[in-house]
Amino acid sequence: MGSLLLSTAMAYGAAFQLNLQGVRQLAQGGTGTAVPWDASTIFYNPGGLSALKNVNAYCSVQFLSANTRYVETPTGSYSADSKAKTYTPFNFYVGGPVRYKSKLSLGLGVYTPFGTGIKWDDNWRGRYVIQDIQLQSVFFQPTASYRFNDVISVGAGFVIATGNVKIQKAIPLQSGGQDGMAELKGNAMGYGYNIGVHLRASDNIQFGISYRSGVKMKVKRGYANFTVPSSLSGSFPYTAFKSDINLPQVVSAGIGVKVTERLGLQADANFVGWSSYDSLIFDYETNTASLTDTRSPRRYKNTLIVRLGANYLIGQKWTVMLGAAYDPTPVRDGYLSPDLPDNDHIMTTGGFVFKPNKKLAIMGVLEYVFTPVREGSLNEAQFSGRYQTKIINPGIGLNYEF
Amino acid sequence: MKKLYILGLMAFVASCKPNIEPEKPTKGDGVDFSSYVAVGNSLTAGYADNSLYRSGQENSYPSMLAEQFKTVGGGVFRQPLLPGEYGYPSAKLVLGSRQGLCDTAASLAPIPYTGALDTVGSSINIFNTAGPFNNMGIPGIRCIDFVIPGYGFLNPYARRMFASPTGSRPVDEVVVAKPTFFTLWIGSNDVLGYATSGGEGPTAPGGTNKISDVDQFNAAYDSVLSNLRRKGAQGVLLNIPDVTSIPFCTTIPAKGLMLSKNDANLLNNAYNSLNGFIRFNEGANYFIIEDSSVPTKFRHIQEGEYILLSTPQDSIKCKGWGTKKPIPGKYVLTGNEVTKIKTATAAFNNIIYLMARRESLAMVDMNSYLKTLQTGITFNGAGFNANFVSGGAFSLDGVHLTPRGYALVANQILMAINNKYKSTIPLVDVNKYKGIQFP
Structure with a gap:
């Protein structure tokens, strides 16, 4: 029966790297390597943690909804919309100097740097490629930071990554006109690190460099469940599977300039090593003539993200923020899949900080992502079309400075 | 002013939804599909x-x-x-x-x-x-x-x-x-x-x-x-x-006769008089087919020749077609x-x-x-x-x-x-x- 189960095209794109780890950073186009605003610097630049004067506790949540429409090409009258769903990536950080004026700071970050999901109608035309895919990750990062002097501080965090994956798609094996189905579920685990250097060159200029390592997310024992015609059930047993997903390394550099007492500007660049995601392999514990291991080429390319942000202090209590970023897609032509129909992202952001007193900050952000319409195909599945995605992503957060 | 806000809000909500549409089919030039x-x-x-x-x-x-x-x-x-x-x-x-x-x-x-x-x-x-x-x-x-x-x-x-x-x-x-x-x-x-x-x-x-x-x-x-x-x-x-x-021609492989060593020997003995014109080995073998153009009127099938899907499977399995008896010409393309x-x-x-x-x-x-x-x-x-x-x-x-x-x-x-x-x-x-x- 050959490889009836074409390898599931599970993919991560620009959209999969969420870049939503701090409200203030997001509101300023995702910049944050140079300026340690609050405890969220544990993610953006661990070196900035010891620049914080006091212990900070931070939490935030986003409400991300993405709508994608597929239109058949080259000719056609068919279109399909992904099912509306709101995702809630969250972040929690706590950290600061071990005692007042200490050079050593410690902290912990819990955040969701990668995640994606898209659900199409079960009977849509791409059902043999994907019906539903959900990927979540939560990273735990204990972090230490050391301030050598008023200018330079460094930091490092160890990353324990957990995640889970769920994939559902139809299989072209029919009984009474009904398709078969494959469901794959598994938990993933991986390790990495996050290091950074923070420089306060003067009262008005800051620099930051950080490196987040790649993380090999290992699904050691997922489960695959196949619904097929009864006469073929022996060929599609309930089986465990293994898979590895190589999340990319990210190198970031940033600068923050205080132009006036009230206006600050930041710029960041992120190099994202997406080429780590070369192919996706599913290794089934039980193989049959019909159920063979699959290797699906992804061939992601490395990308460079550019970010700009500004903040402006109004009065004593309010700050407004604006930002923009250009996040090019790592997905090559010929690999455009409906499980993540990615394209270049042009994001615009805005937000506010309200400080009712010296210790508490209440933050809000709104992100709107433009992705140009992309036409292309997933050559492996001979599935082509035009995709348009619109993302809207409001979020709220709190930071408390002890 | 309030109206303006509402309009703005509606425009914003609308801008969150994709709006691409499929191309409208066109008939082309000089052709009429009416009948x-x-x-x-x-x-x-x-x-x-x-x-x-x-x-x-x-x-x-x-x-x-x-x-x-x-x-x-x-x-x-x-x-x-x-x-x-x-x-x-x-x-x-x-x-x-x-x-x-x-x-x-x-x-x-x-x-x-x-x-x-x-x-x-x-x-x-x-x-x-x-x-x-x-x-x-x-x-x-x-x-x-x-x-x-x-x-x-x-x-x-x-x-x-x-x-x-x-x-x-x-x-x-x-x-x-x-x-x-x-x-x-x-x-x-x-x-x-x-x-x-x-x-x-x-x-x-x-x-x-x-x-x-x-x-x-x-x-x-x-x-x-x-x-x-x-x-x-x-x-x-x-x-x-x-x-x-x-598939009518390609489903039954020409070299699809699987034999044990013992069966191959038995068949070789039976065809012994033909001095190796018919020869079987352990494993995959070419079936025996009818061919009126050779002196024996039968021979091994060759690559590029086909056994048809219409061949009765029971005759191959029970009656020795393809081994003891040649597969009749009407089921074979030489x-x-x-x-x-x-x-x-x-x-x-x-x-x-x-x-x-x-x-x-x-x-x-x-x-x-x-x-x-x-x-x-x-x-x-x-x-x-x-x-x-x-x-x-x-x-x-x-x-x-x-x-x-x-x-x-x-x-x-x-x-x-x-x-x-x-x-x-x-x-x-x-x-x-x-x-x-x-x-």
């Missing part, structure tokens, strides 16, 4: 699983095309639909569990459908109640049959749908529905009968198991095409597939016969090619396309190949296609039309139709 007529044989009728039945007709490639043509001004498309699903005249094949005489266990195999006989009355002519018909696919018809007067007498499918079944020639019947556009896929039966009978066509005159004469083919094809073109109709020609590449088939197919396809060029019409090279099935075709994530049953494209008779297979054909035709007339007719969603159905 589409499909001329052909069983492949055009929607024949599948060794019979003709209603859902097969409803999922014929001309029916799919007519559905797409409706987006660019296509009209009503009438088919001579049978009353039921049983199959006419004989039962269709379905996948079921079968245990042969010498099998130790049942396995999945094509077996005759055992549902209700719901095709009673199918022999009655329905032209006056349901015609004239746009699907002029007549199972069994050869190209050279199109010019035979009274063909309706010879073919029950023709008799059922013709305007004047007793006197007309098929070439007259195909224009009754006044085509403005046509597809023409004829000629397969001019060689298929020879192939499926193992090259053992009856010697009686009029037998349909002979390969048609090339000149007769040329004249008949010209006659059909000219008649279709007389009122200026546009159309697409399809050439004929090489029947030696379909090298000589294969050459004749290929030569004829090439000659017929050359005629079709020249006719398409003469008339400046698009031609779909179905021969090449169906050969690409050997390596596999993928459509929207579903894979198809030329393997029997598992390949998904060929139906259970190993000759005709499944609805999904026919949909792949329809898309080849649509691409040729879009290319020729600069039209943008949507392709068929292949996976909307059924593939092989498993129990």
Whole structure:
């Protein structure tokens, strides 16, 4: 029966790297390597943690909804919309100097740097490629930071990554006109690190460099469940599977300039090593003539993200923020899949900080992502079309400075 | 001011929704789909699983095309639909569990459908109640049959749908529905009968198991095409597939005789007198076939020769066919016969090619396309190949296609039309139709 189960095209794109780890950073186009605003610097630049004067506790949540429409090409009258769903990536950080004026700071970050999901109608035309895919990750990062002097501080965090994956798609094996189905579920685990250097060159200029390592997310024992015609059930047993997903390394550099007492500007660049995601392999514990291991080429390319942000202090209590970023897609032509129909992202952001007193900050952000319409195909599945995605992503957060 | 806020909010919400729309189909230049007529044989009728039945007709490639043509001004498309699903005249094949005489266990195999006989009355002519018909696919018809007067007498499918079944020639019947556009896929039966009978066509005159004469083919094809073109109709020609590449010929491998060391020795002893002309080894062996051209009248089959799907499996397993007894010639295509088939197919396809060029019409090279099935075709994530049953494209008779297979054909035709007339007719969603159905 050959490889009836074409390898599931599970993919991560620009959209999969969420870049939503701090409200203030997001509101300023995702910049944050140079300026340690609050405890969220544990993610953006661990070196900035010891620049914080006091212990900070931070939490935030986003409400991300993405709508994608597929239109058949080259000719056609068919279109399909992904099912509306709101995702809630969250972040929690706590950290600061071990005692007042200490050079050593410690902290912990819990955040969701990668995640994606898209659900199409079960009977849509791409059902043999994907019906539903959900990927979540939560990273735990204990972090230490050391301030050598008023200018330079460094930091490092160890990353324990957990995640889970769920994939559902139809299989072209029919009984009474009904398709078969494959469901794959598994938990993933991986390790990495996050290091950074923070420089306060003067009262008005800051620099930051950080490196987040790649993380090999290992699904050691997922489960695959196949619904097929009864006469073929022996060929599609309930089986465990293994898979590895190589999340990319990210190198970031940033600068923050205080132009006036009230206006600050930041710029960041992120190099994202997406080429780590070369192919996706599913290794089934039980193989049959019909159920063979699959290797699906992804061939992601490395990308460079550019970010700009500004903040402006109004009065004593309010700050407004604006930002923009250009996040090019790592997905090559010929690999455009409906499980993540990615394209270049042009994001615009805005937000506010309200400080009712010296210790508490209440933050809000709104992100709107433009992705140009992309036409292309997933050559492996001979599935082509035009995709348009619109993302809207409001979020709220709190930071408390002890 | 408040209104302005509301408008702004609405615009914002709207901007969160994608707004791309599919291209509107366009008809193209110099073509009119208002009356589409499909001329052909069983492949055009929607024949599948060794019979003709209603859902097969409803999922014929001309029916799919007519559905797409409706987006660019296509009209009503009438088919001579049978009353039921049983199959006419004989039962269709379905996948079921079968245990042969010498099998130790049942396995999945094509077996005759055992549902209700719901095709009673199918022999009655329905032209006056349901015609004239746009699907002029007549199972069994050869190209050279199109010019035979009274063909309706010879073919029950023709008799059922013709305007004047007793006197007309098929070439007259195909224009009754006044085509403005046509597809023409004829000629397969001019060689298929020879192939499926193992090259053992009856010697009686009029037998349909002979390969048609090339000149007769040329004249008949010209006659059909000219008649279709007389009122200026546009159309697409399809050439004929090489029947030696379909599962009917390729499913039973020539070197498919598996023997133990002991059985091989026993057989070698039995054929000892032939000084090694017949020789068996442990493992895979070439079957023994009948061949009147060699002194022994039998020999090992060779690569490039085919054992047909019609070969009784029980005879191989229980009666020693292919080992102790040669497989009879009517179940085998020898090298000589294969050459004749290929030569004829090439000659017929050359005629079709020249006719398409003469008339400046698009031609779909179905021969090449169906050969690409050997390596596999993928459509929207579903894979198809030329393997029997598992390949998904060929139906259970190993000759005709499944609805999904026919949909792949329809898309080849649509691409040729879009290319020729600069039209943008949507392709068929292949996976909307059924593939092989498993129990």
